[in-house]
Structures are given as C-alpha cells and as structure tokens.
Amino acid sequence: MSVATVPLEAPRGRLLRFVAAVVTPILAIVLAILVGGLVVLASGSNPIAAYQQMLVGAVGSPFDISETLISSIPLILAAYAVSFAFRCGLFNIGAEGQLYMGAIASTWVATTLPNWPGLPLILLCIVAAMLAGGAWAGIAGWLKAKTGAHEVITTMMLSYVAIDISHWLLEAGPMTPANAFGTPESGPIPPQAAFPVILPSWILPNARLNASLFLTILAGLVFAWILWRTPLGYEIRAVGFNAKAAAYGGINVARRLVIAMVIAGAFAGLAGMVPVWVQHRLYDSFSPGYGYEAIAVALVGKNSAIGIFLAGLLYGAMIHGAVAMQANANISGFLVQILQALVLFFVGAEMLIRWILRRGGLRALMEAAA
C-alpha cells in the first residue's frame, strides 16, 4: 500500500501556492454544501431550513460559540497528530487510540494524586497525556523503522487495542470506582486540576469553554515552529518527501520516523485529555471518533497549522450545529457526517475542483498554481 501520492503539492510561486491551498478547500466546502442540500431535498426536507438551523445552532449565541469551540479543540489537536506524521510521510490513522491512551494516562494521574495542588497536577497530567499518546504512536513508528510494518495497519490495530484497554480499565479493571454502577466511568478529576473556565460566569453563565483553547493555540505554534524553524522539522519534512534523498543528506531516517510519530502521538494524547477535562471524568467510549474525523480535518486544513485550526473550527461548528438542526428541523444530525465526507471527497478529488475552476474562467490562476 503506497502513500506516495500524499497530497502535499508544491506549485510554483509562494503566493500562488497559498491561493491554491485556500481556494481548493473553500470550493470543496461550497460543493459539499450544495450536494448535501440535494440529499436533504431528496429525502423530502427543506435544505435551506436545515442549513439555517445548523448555522444558528453553531454560532447563534455566545453559549453556542463556546460549545462549538469545545467540539473543535480535540479535533484540531488530533488533526495536528495526523498531520505531523503526514509531514514525515506517515499516515497516522490511529490518532483515535493515541487519544485514548492520553485520556487514560492523564485521568489516572489526576485520580491517583487527588491531593496535589492544582498547577503542578495539571502540568503533570498534560505531560502524562503527551507521553502516553507519544509512546503509543511511537510503537508504530518504531515498528515501521525496524521492520517496515505498515503504519496504516499498526496504528489502526493499536487503536483497537487502546480502546479495548480502556473498556477493561473502566468496566472491570483498576480504574473502575468502588461504587460503580450504570455507565462505566472513572472517578472524578479533582477540582483543583480542572482547566480554568475562560469566560467568567457574569459574562456567560454555564460556559464550559476553558483554557484548553490556549493550549490548542500553543500546540499550533509548536507544530509550525518544529516543522519550519528547526533542523529537526527540516529533516522530518525531508524524510516525508523523499526518504532516500534524506538518507543521502546524512539524515537518520529511522530515527526521524520514530521521533515524528512520538511528537504526533503527543498531540493526540493532548487531544484525548481535553474532553475528559470538560466532562470532569473519563467515560467509557468517550470519543465520538475524534481521531478519525481528525484525518479529514488535517486534509481539509492542508497540513498547515492555521489551515487545520480553521478546518477544525468548521467541523466543530458542524458537529455542534447538527444538534440544533436535528431538534428543530427534524433532520438527522448525520447530515453533518455526509457533509464532512463530501468535503473530504472534494478535497481529495482536486482534479474535479480544477476542472470546475477552469470552467469558471479561473483557468490562468489554476494552471499557474498547478
């Protein structure tokens, strides 16, 4: 199985490259909304009403904006995990499992040290999440470097294993609280370890948006800094584009593969910690598939820090907006999944977009960009 055609293209001028990077996803989104509208229409409902409800549900009130951001954060962080590995030529489709390991490790630290003071405990939890996610992804990186085992399979298998481990820990294992009954869940995260809520209650009561937003922005900066400002990042990108040439340039390819996976996994581990800290405990099957949707976010965001941030916001808005749409317009919230799939599809099928642009008289622009 080859990922030789990893969609990291490099057209000529810098400006054109930027334009191409922005235009394709935007057009893909527009196309997806159109096709999604047709699906709604075909199922006998009003697409305008559906999208209206979704929009209002996503950003119609300060509370909704706060909730949209909460939905976005794990997606963005996990997408950094997918994308960082991608930059090294590795297709990390197991961010889901890395995220589970991050959630488990941080929860375990927090629940076993309930008497620690807040700040050290938070920092320790963050470190634990990143280490656990990194180690889990690192296994796949190490296997790739040592034996050539394909990372698509190993990361996927490791995901299933991680999820099974979490089932065991919560349903029948050491993390099950003594008085547990009903849905399997961990003990509570000690209150002093919680992320501070950003918006004070006199501005927005019941807002759940917390300081993990800043952590996400910081993660994006780190992501870009490593890749573009350090020799390590240079080497990771070199390996990603052409491992043979990288080896020729004196780069230890095997070591870079492992490091790239570990760093990627650390982002994912962080992504797993955030939802736990929002819900204040680790629930069984707590992730609705963040790690998988993150693949789409990474691709739509064109593997850039800012692109992923924006794509993550869009996907988060769709997810949160769908709740209101299903309730008010009586259309399945799964419309969102259809939209997400279509965006991904159109981003992948860039040739289709180019063709449409050419029809639209933007030929010169796209040819220069191609």
Place this chain on the structure above:
Amino acid sequence: MSAEAPRSPAGLPPRDGPPYLEMRGITKAFGSLLANDHVELSVRRQEIHAVVGENGAGKTTLMNILYGLVHPDAGEILFEGKPVRIRGPRDAIAAGVGMVHQHFQLVPVMTVAENVVLGQEPGGIVLDRAGSVAQVRELSERFGLIVDPTARVDTLPVGVQQRVELLKILYRGSRLLVFDEPTAVLTPQETDELFEIFRGLVAGGKTVILITHKLGEVMAISERVTVLRQGRNAAVLETARTSPAEIARAMVGREVLLRVERDEAHIGAERLRLDGVKADSDRGLPALAGVDLTVRSGEIVGIAGVSGNGQLELAEVVAGLRPVTAGHVYLEGRDVRDQSAAERRANGLAYIPEDRHTRGLILPFEVKENLILGSQSKPPFAVHGQLRWPAIDERATSLIRQFDIRPPNPDAPASSLSGGNQQKVVVARELAEGPKVLVAAEPTRGLDVGATEFIHRELVEKRDEGLAILLISSELDEIFSLSDTIAVIYQGRIVEVMPSAAASRERVGLLMAGGSVEEVTPSAAQIAQAAALQAAAAASSAQDYASREGSS
C-alpha cells in the same frame, strides 16, 4: 554480414511508392512547453532510420505519439500513404508498430512468457500457460533470442530483459520496430550484436526506427537520420553523405566542442582508498566482490563499466549509504568504515548521486532548502537548534549566481526546474562546502550539451584545485574526456586500472564485457545467430503479409 542494401524477399511489396510511415505536422504541447512543433518524419520500408536529438528535443514524445501513448494536438500519421488514427497502443499494435521503450516495460515479478503474451494471451477464459511457454520458446528459438520462458523477469540481467522486449514485439508480428535508446545498457560488443539483429530483421522485411543521441551509432547502422532540435525538425540526412560533425551541428545548432579542454593533472596525496571492499545489492546479492581503488588529490579516476556491474553500490559504499560486508574505506588515510553518511560528509566527502530525482533532490522542497541538504543542522544554517533562514537565503543567492541556476528564484520548488538546472543545484550544493573527495555518479545523465559542458568544466576546475574525483559513468565518451585514470569495473571487481593516455576504447570496451584482449573477432556463434534471425524475420514477415492480404 552483408553491407549491401537489403533486398525484398518474395511476397513483399516493392520498396518504392509512398513511404512506409509518414508523420506529418505533429504538434504537441505539455503546458507551456512545445514538445513537438510541426514535426515531420518519413520512413521507408526496410529502412533503419535514426531519430536523433538532444535530451528534450522531442524524440520520445514523437515516438509516444506514434505508439498512441501521447495524443498529438495536431498532425496526422500515414502508413503506406493511408491515414491511420492511433488512439492508443491497441491501434498502434494493430497497425504493426512495436516499441522497445528506453525504460523496459516489463512486469518484474512475472515470467518471461507471461510478459510476452500479456494482452494477447492464448486460451479462452483460462490462460493457456503451457501454450504461452511453448509459443515463446518457439519464437525465441526461431529468432535466436535465447531466454528461458519460465524465468522471472527480475532475475534476468538487463541484456536479456531487452531480448524479452524484442520477443514481445515479434510475438505481435510487428513490422515497424521502434527502439528508444536501446544501447544505453549495453557494452560496445553487445551493441554490435544488437545491430546485427537489426540488420537481420530489416533483411527479413521489417523496418526499424532507432532513437539515439549517440552519433557513432547513427553512423554505424542507419540509412537515413532525422534530426530534431527543441521540438522541431532540424535536418533529414542520408547517413552515407553526412558526418558526425554535421549531425552534431544540426542537433545543437552551433559548433560543438567534442572534447573537454583540460591541462595535465597535478596529482597529489592519496585522498580516498578502497581496500578489498565487498558489499551486497538491495536484493542481498553480492554486488562488490573485493574492490581495491585509490583516488588522489587533483586526479579524476573514471570508472568505466556497463551499468549494473556494481557502480551504484561502489558509490554508496563510499558515501556511507551502504554497509560494507568486508574490506575498508579510507578517507584521507582514516578508516571510515563505521562512519555514518553524515560523519563522512563532515570529513570532506561529497557525492553527486546517480539519480537526482530519487537521491539527489527533494523535489517538492524549495531550491534554497535543497541547497542546504546535508548541512541543515550545522552553523550557519542552524544555531541553537533553530534554522536561520537569512543564512540559508544568503547561501542560495550566492550559489544560484555562481552556478547560473535558472530561474534565479530560491523559493521555487526544485520540481519546477529543468533537468539541467536541477543537476546544477546538486553540483552546486556538493561543491559548496569545499570537499576533499567527490564521488560523481553519472553527473550529466539526461542533460543537454550546454549543461553537460558546464558541469564538465566545473569538475575539471575543481580537480585543478586539488579535489580528488571518483567519476562513475556509463558513457565511455565522458570517461575518456574527463579521466586521468580509468578503472574498468566488471561484475563487482575492478578488472584493470590504467592511465587514460594509455587506454583505447576497444580495450576498455572488451574489459567492460568481461572479455580478455584475445577475443576481438565476432564468434562463429554470433554469425550463425545473425543468419538464423534474418531467415526467421523474412519468414514471419511474409506470413504476416500473406495473412493480412488474405483477411482484407
């Protein structure tokens, strides 16, 4: 071996009348590049027609159009005066065209027989495997192209793989045979053998188009030659009435310096020494069987050999990209056997790799990023674990100016550069850190004359400044015009080292083929093979025509 013009065997139409193949006004653009601009080609029946031109002159595009792999924007193709539409290889095959591509089109993991019959397999729904083997065996015996039909193609040496390509065409009964640079992988002696085969085929009624950039071959085998330059017709010449110089002028559009000017070498101390080096190929087979070699300061040592005799492994062993299984590599007297590629670079080794696309460049990287590959974690490009882009920009600007890299844009991705400029990026980078030893593997492969001259001058200049250069090239011309010392490699062994002044092409050619000096004349077996081939080709062509007449 007859030198007289081939005669028509019985059953074939006469040679006069309309040309056998005519391509008229062929035009094809790839983006803004006009690969073929109103190109004309006219080939007579039973002719060996050479199509020559520099890299990028449009030869391969023209042939791909003839074979239906590329669709022209304008122009028409006529066989015996009748226009034919070729929409794909299927139409080309039906029209009797067969093509041996420069890069062999063989499925490596399949057998010879499977490769030959693919697309026209015997059998119904079920593949008749025994039938395929029998038919291929019969064909190979009839044409004297000996090959085991049940062997897996990736186990065969390149010379034999070429035979398989030839069998593919003959199996389809093609009458117009196109060969794209067929001699690139052959020794001079094997080339002569191939040309004998051509003559036999033509005498038997086939027509041959030979694409090449080697003037010696044109003079040796062709009846006429069509010269292309920058996508346009430059000349059509009768070989008997022209000269290599005239063809070269038509190819390049100006007088060409056929030799590199260089002064006497000032040879200094030993810089690189290999001592009994053994190494394995990627497939785990022994590729170097004990190489001893010395390169001194101010000296160019040229490794002559047919590609695939251990050259790639030799370069990689020196560069530190392939482990040695025995022996030692000394860089300035120090044993570097256990040093990594990065450590050897730091100790003054530079390497221009054989394949700039897979080894030498990271194509999606910008030019300036490529120009620091190998130095990315060293000052001034990296300080305190951070890249310093101003220093990288500065390096790029100065190298781009010094080496005249075009376009002079450090931000352009390397993939957007022409082959010549890409190679300049590699050469500029490798020479930038002031190396002591340079391994240059096929440094001008696929480049036009201008870029080749530039790189040759650069190498000679550095040699005069005291650089020790190990030059690996499968082009004998390049070896002879640059080397101070010539070493011949055959089956992973250096079979002889001689001063270039004392070397003759015949001798080097023979050594490359693993022969000793005694065998200079073609063997009786070769002559017999040529005769068998001629008879078989005649018979098959007559059959083809008979069946074609019968069915139409």
Place this chain on the structure above:
Amino acid sequence: MDIVGLFVTVFARPDLWAGTLRFAAPLTLAALGGVISERSGVVNIAMEGMMLVGAFFAVLVAAATHDIVLATLASVACGGLIATVHGIASIHLRANQIVSGMAINLLALGLTSFLMFRFYATSGTPSDIPALPDLKLPVIYGIPFVGAVIGDQNIVVWLSILAVPITWWFLFRTRLGLRIRAVGEHPRAADTLGVSVFEIRYLCVILSGLLSGLGGAYLSLSVAHSFSDNMTSGAGFIALAAMIFGKWHPVGAFLACLLFGFGQSLGINLQGTGFPDQLVAATPYVLTIVALAGFVGRAVAPAADGIPYEVGE
C-alpha cells in the same frame, strides 16, 4: 480461577468454532474484494463503507419487498455503486486513494444513519424481514461436534469459503487475472500492450464493492436481523488488515479472517466467565501487529498499488 481448565472448557465448545466461521464470513468476502482491488493497483480502505451501505439497503429492500433475493441483489448493487464512486475518484480523478476511501467510509456512515433516521427514526428497522437461509446439512448435522460446527451454517458462510478458491483461480489462472496483476504491478507495461488500465481497475474496484456489499447484507439480514447506525463497527477495517496480513493473497487473507473471527468468537465465549473479555478482544489486533512486524515484513503490496495511472506521462 483455573485458567487452563477454563480454556479447555471453552475450546471444547462447538459454539466457539461455529462462531469463528460465522464472524469470519463477512470479513472474508470484504477481504477478498480488497485483494482483487489492490491487485489491480487501487488501494481500497473503503470496505467498511461498502459493507455498511450493503447492510442498510439489504434491510431497506427486505422490509419493502419481503424478497430475500431482491434484498441481497440490492445490497450487492449498492456496494458496487459506492465502489464506483471510489473508482471515479481514484482512477479518473487521480485522487489520493486513502483520502477517497476515508471519504467513502464517512459518507456511508453518514448516509446510512441519515436514511435510518428518515425511515425508521422512532421504531427501528422492522422485525419481520426475511433472513438469508441457513443450510442444514443432512448427514453431517448428525455428527457430534462437527455437526454443531458446520452442520447448520448460513449460506453466506459457505459462499465466502467457496469464494476463496474462486478468487485464487480468477487471479492466478485466467487471462483476465494475468492482466489484473500486470496492471497492479506495472500499469504502463500493460498499457503499452493494449491492456486498458482504467477498464481493469474499474472492474476490480466494483468487484470489491459487490463482495463487500454481500458481506454487509449478511451482517444485517442474518446476524443482526436489523440495521443500526454504524453496525459494521470496524469489520471493513479488520478485513483490510486481514488482506495485508494475508499478503494480498486470497488464501492468506482467508486465514487471517479466520484468526480474527476466532478472536471475536473467543471474546464472546469468554463473556461471563470472569476472564477479562475486553482484553481477549484485543488479542487479534496484537497478533496482527506481531505478525506484521515479525513474519510479513516489508511491503509485498503490488508495486503500483495506490498510484493513479496517468496516460502518456
């Protein structure tokens, strides 16, 4: 707890082995489809989505017509249809095939769940739908143990087992099979001999959709007797792993599917025994990793797998 004794008891249950075959059947169908598709050079990670679509439309048509043949045909056709979308993206539009596959998976999940809400939001799928029949084998059924394992298996189980040699024969003994493998290894070589790379690849991708669709129909009509959101829950991905584990070979893929089926069956048979079945459930995945690292080794995928073919580069 006597672990050895527990395992002896569990291993002696015919249920364990019958379950192995039952769980392996849909995986086998999808994995064989994957083998065919990837042998032609199209990476297919969309088996999951194809199965899901097959599962849903089988139930939809079964509920509407009460005709098991029509329902099965509909599921197969829908699997083929969504495979065609993957084909268009990866063959004509030269999209990244992994991206396209992910998109198909998401689309299938979204679409089936969306339609599920539209048609059966309140009640769930009807319970009176016909099922794919079990085959009660006259003599064998009476044999102790063996009868309980294979004497009363579903027709699809037998079909999936039968499909293994047929696929092998198709790929390695027919003329078309030779062309498929040539296109997957070296499309240009095939193209220069007049073999249409596009035709072969479309055919193979669609074949994989048909097989996955049938696997999906089996899951909904015969195993669950209903449809629920995301009911394939990763079976397509397991089939993908089995295909790679089995080195892109029909027999190897089948054996890997049996292993996964065994793991699932073992997990179920250990439930209620006090043994941590969640961890047992993870064993096939761990085994896959170990096998991949230890035995299967470096890529043995068809050489052109995943690389879009461009005419006249």
